[in-house]
Each structure stands twice: as structure tokens, then as C-alpha cells.
Amino acid sequence: MQPIVVQHISKSYGKVSALRDVSFTVGPGELFGLIGPDGAGKSTLFRILATLVLADKGQAFVNGKDVVKDYRAIRREVGYMPGRFSLYQDLTVEENLRFFATIFNTTVNANYDMIRDIYEQIAPFKDRPAGKLSGGMKQKLALSCALVHRPSVLFLDEPTTGVDPVSRKEFWEMLQRLRQRGIPILVSTPYMDEATLCDRVALIQNGALMRIDTPTAIVEQFSTKVWAFRASDTWRLIRDLRAYPGVESCFAFGEFLHVVMNADPEKVKQDLITEGHTGVAYQPANAGIEDVFMALMRAQTEIS
């Protein structure tokens, strides 16, 4: 039995369609990433799976249970972390954790092994009101609260948005450990670099899934050659490259610009120098998941 099965789910709010015919499955113990920009429909999908919203079309199953008919059973079995911090800001760390344990008819102690790794990091602040925690601490507390009733499936909606890089890294290490325990996790993120940490990812844009595969496979299938360019005036370089005939896409990637084009890089370099750029250099680049995403996004926009 697949822990999460989504079949042809569609959902619209008025004229805006948030999800269009979305289907995928998450296997046992799999860390599955939903990667997409803000407004792509990620949160709507989470809310449907967490039994908070009804889909217009299609079916979804969590642990083999229908999200519409068996919503009550599902609510006992899943751990859900909404995209927006949703704990009681005026209750302390400990009180929040205890409250979410008790309403599931269990106790913090009974499930302490489940949350130990995470909770120990915030335990020094257990008497602090949740509203006064830093962003990273808040997310750790939210994850603890989502885990305290020993869920068999985890839904994490953008758990690392607004969190500093160190805490983000720690957070993902925790997810890796949870995966080792065999808990399937569906996690969404707008950060492309986090995609490579997932077992499989689904790229989502405008409510539709563009591709589902392992991060390596997605990158390997990406056939187009990517060139990395740099020059001393990066901003002017972006402008000039985008205007250059034959350039399909150009966006910043660290100190380089990743460029997809039908042109000879050496000629481009010469033309740039003629235009007054200094320090121009290029090299073949390894396509990252970002490049794939950008290309797919462009393809989708061209179709529609």
C-alpha cells in the first residue's frame, strides 16, 4: 500500500484554478518534494491531503484511506505542519507540545523518542512563549508538535521558508533522520537547492505537475547545454545577454549567469568584449535543478 496516492486532483477557487489534474504517489519511507514557486498550488494540495479542503475532481488516499470519506481516521494518523506558523504564540514551547499531545490522547513522555532529536534543540527555551522564538526555533517546535502523536505520514508545507541557512540545513538533517525511521514525508519548498535532498521531486507550476522523478534523473534528462558566463558588471551582462540573438534564457546562479542559447560561446564572448565588458569568461556548466525548472517553466508558459 502506498502511503500517499493522489489521482487526478483538480481544484479551483472561483476562476483561478489552483490545481489541474495532479497525480502522483509517495512510496513507503520516501521523502517526496514538491518544488515550485509561490502560488503554484502547493499549499492547496497539502490542504486537500490534510482533509481541510475538498477537491473539485479526483481522489486522494492517505494510508489507503479516502481523504473525503475517512477524514476522521486520517486526521489521527497524519502530522501536518501548515505553511503559516500555527501554534499558540501565547503558550510556551512546553505547553504547546503538551496540548497537541493531549488532544491526540497521548502524552509527551510516551512519544519522547519520536521527537527527542528535535525537541532537545529547543528544550532550553521550553518556558518561552512560542511567539518569542526565532524563525528556525518556531519550525522545530512546529515539527515537534506535528510528530508528538507518532503520525505515520508527514505533511510539511514550506517548513523552511523564512528560516536562516543554518537552521534550514539542520531542519533537513532532521527530515533525513525521520526518513530513516521509515516515515513517508511530503514536503514542499520554493528553494531549488533543497530539491536535491529529496528522494523524488515533483516540479509544480501554475497548479500542474511538470515532471516527477529523482533529482539526478531530472537533471540528466535535461538535454540542453548550459553555459556559465561571468563579467565584472553582472547587471549589465544579464541585460546584454538577454538581448543577444539566440539566447533562450539567462539567470543569475551564484557569481555566474546560466545561459541557454543557440550561439557559439566564443563569438558571444568576443561580442561582449566589443560592447565594452571586461573580465568576460565562460565555461560549460552542470545543469542544476534550477535550470531544468526554468526551462520547463518557459516551455509551459509558451504552451499556454
Added chain:
Amino acid sequence: MRTIFFILQKEFLQIFRNKSMLPIIFVVPVVQLLVLAFAANYEIRNLSIDIVDHDGGNWSQQLKGKLLSSGYFQLYAQTGDNAAFEDLETNKADLILTIPPHFERDLVRDGEAKVQLLVNAINGSKAGLAAGYAQSIIGDFNRRIRLDWLALDEDDAPSHFDMSFRYWFNPRLNYKHFMVPGILVVLVTLIGAFLSGMNIVKEKEIGTIEQLNVTPIRKHHFIIGKLLPFWIIALFELAFGLVVGKLVFNLPFEGSIGWVFLFAAVYLVVMLGLGLLISTFTETQQQSMFVTWFFLIICILMSGLFTPIESMPEWAQRITQFNPVAYFVKVMRMVMLKGSGWEDIRMDLGIMVVFAVGLNAVAIWNYRKTV
């Protein structure tokens, strides 16, 4: 049951952690009772009066003396016509008594004399009272003259009858005994409707409802857990207010206080239902506060707390039949001042039960639909 208990535990923790909550529970009632009960005063004393005496004789002196010694009037100035009128215009005098020339002569010779009373009617109820007081004092004076002067002998006096009043249920017309029970109703109402509605909307506003809905908490657990604390606090508040009323105003407890609490218990269910209903329509605490305020201001102004329902136009009186606040104000006064019991309040209580069931049914039905 256990779930409700855990929600209640959390609610009380949050309510008492809220810095504005304890003052609301303990300071607001005391301040409201003390300030409102003294300020919402229907008795009018120390009306300032200008007297224009064109006669200056013995009788006009006596009339003046009687007016000023009544305790209702205070002489502002004794002047001429124009100056007195200016005082009235500049709001320095509330009324002018003009005694015409030859007042005493006319009274003795013709058996008839006229005085003029001008009343500043910017504040209508004050003017009415001022005129009423002055008229009754002058009328009294008039009767005495006729006895003393015209019919020298008591037996020869023209036949007349005297009236005597007694005010039942509030013999000294102590308006505080009348106002304090009403103000307590307002207090209980505020807690019941305002705080409960805001408390539910708060979960929506800060997003915690999203997390709560993905737990085994059922909707009825949530509603009961959210409303019950305010039911308890409001009843506590009522008890606290009654104690303050007893200590400060020596409030009479003619009837059994049990009836007051029984009625309050049902009444609060109505108000909590109103709060719940409003919370289903609103998304933020601010919205909920404004909507509640809109309803409550109408309910309170039309409750008979400040102006008697009987003096409202008929259509307004009909509306008050759907105003729960009016019922509670009435029952509160009946029980406390008149000593009413089960027989007297059972009709009102029955209507309140109907309101409670009806309003909560609508609120819960609407709540199920929205969340």
C-alpha cells in the same frame, strides 16, 4: 469529554495569560458600576434659577423662599427681565420665574394673579423635570394661600382633597437601585458576546484553526471548549458585580438571587450563541468586534436600561420583544427590587430558552458550513 477538558485547560491558561483579561474581569465592573451608577442620574438637583421680581412684596418673598428651600433650585441671580433672559440664553440659568408687578395686590383684590415660568429646553427631560418641580411647588403655595388668606377658617375652606404618593418597590426612588442591576446586565452581555466571539475568531486570525482541524478535535468539542470559559467568567462577573452593588449601593435583594443566576445562565447561552454566530461571518478579531458592537449598541439602547420601553413607539416596542437584553434587564429588576419568583419570570425564562436554542442552532449550522 477528555478533549473538552484539555481545550478548557488551554483556554483558561490563555485567558489568564492575556494581560488585558484580569483588568477586564475585575476592574471594569467596579469602574462601570461606580462611574455609571453615579453619572446616569435621573434626579435633577441644583437647577439654577433667575428670579425677576417686579412686585417685591411679602407674598412674592414667600414664594421665592419656598422655591429655593425645596432643594431643587438654586438662585443664580435676581435681576431685571433683560438680564435674566440673557442668563437663559448663555445657559447660566435653567429657568426664569417672573413675578409681575402688583402680584400681591391682584392676589388680594382679584383673588387671582399670574406668574411666568421660562424654561430652557435644550435638554428636554431636564426642562420637563424643572417645569414639573416648579409647578408643583407653586401649586402647593397657591393652595396654602387660599387656605390662609381667603378662607380664614379651616372649616369654611372650599372642599379639596390632598394627594399622597408612595412609590412601591423603590420607596425612595433611588435610581441607583434601578440602574445597578441594569448595568450588571450590560457587563455580563459584553463578556458573553464580545469576548467569546473574539476568542473564536482569534484562532482563525492567527491560523491555529488550521492546525486544530487536523487533529481528532471535533467541532462540538471546539465550540464548547471555546465558549464555556466565558460562560463561567460571566457568571463569576455577575456575582462579583452583585457583591460590589451590595457593598457600595446597598442594593436590595428582594427576591431569590438564585432566579437571577438561573436566568443569567440561560441568557448567557443566548449571548454566546450570538458571539459564535458572528465569529462564523468574520475573519479577524477587529471585524468581529465591530459587528458585535453594532448589535449590542442597539440591544442595549433598546433594552429599557436608560429609557423605559413603554415610552417607545409601538414598532420599537415590538422589536424589543426580540431583544434578549431587554428581558434580562426586566427580570433582573423584577427579582431584585420587587422580589419576583418563578411564577413571574417563567414566561421570560421560557422565551430566553427559545432564543438560546434558536440562535445556537443557527450559529452551529453556519459554523459547520464555513469551517
